[in-house]
């Protein structure tokens with residue numbers, strides 16, 4: 629599997645949007661575009677992009693409204709791309725929850741670098757030090773490599789699909805905690821996704837066949853019946869707990 633991050637460009641200037649889309653597609657991103665704030669929010673809710681590039685001045689609801697609506701349910705990275713270069717605008721956007729702010733005109737290399745940084749921050753904002761320092765989560769024979777978007781079992785690539793990887797990556801970042809079915813679906817498919825628990829269960833069955841020795845007696849991802857799923861704690865946490873008890 630080749631993992632492609634999904635980028636949503638919300639920008640009403642067709643030239644900029646087209647140019648950006650071309651650059652990002654050439655750099656191995658899946659590109660979605662929206663020309664208005666309303667349509668942007670609809671795409672966010674139905675496609676759950678990995679990152680958003682957002683213009684502030686938009687017809688209809690503007691970029692500010694988009695930021696506040698996303699921040700109600702998701703920490704997905706948002707990079708503001710704006711012609712407004714006043715410090716007050718930058719500070720306001722960052723305080724509202726934007727991750728970065730780039731002023732037009734911008735250099736493509738700089739934008740690509742900022743996108744990579746923002747994506748790295750989200751995947752490493754986890755509580756687990758192993759993830760934030762090395763980009764890797766380890767428990768037993770299971771390794772999640774957040775930089776390579778791959779899961780290994782005993783060093784062998786488990787060949788997860790993109791959605792399967794996203795589920796395991798989310799559970800790994802929250803290892804030891806139960807994530808509800810609703811929460812997982814919302815984070816992966818968006819708050820208004822027409823995805824039900826059944827689709828999540830099918831994905832989980834496939835994941836277990838790929839990563840567990842005995843799928844019926846999982847040692848990595850546990851089912852909390854009627855509630856959700858929980859990833860086993862990382863080796864590092866397990867060791868700390870042994871020392872402390």
Ligand code: CA
Pocket residue numbers: 639640641683684685686
């Ligand atoms: Ca604009």
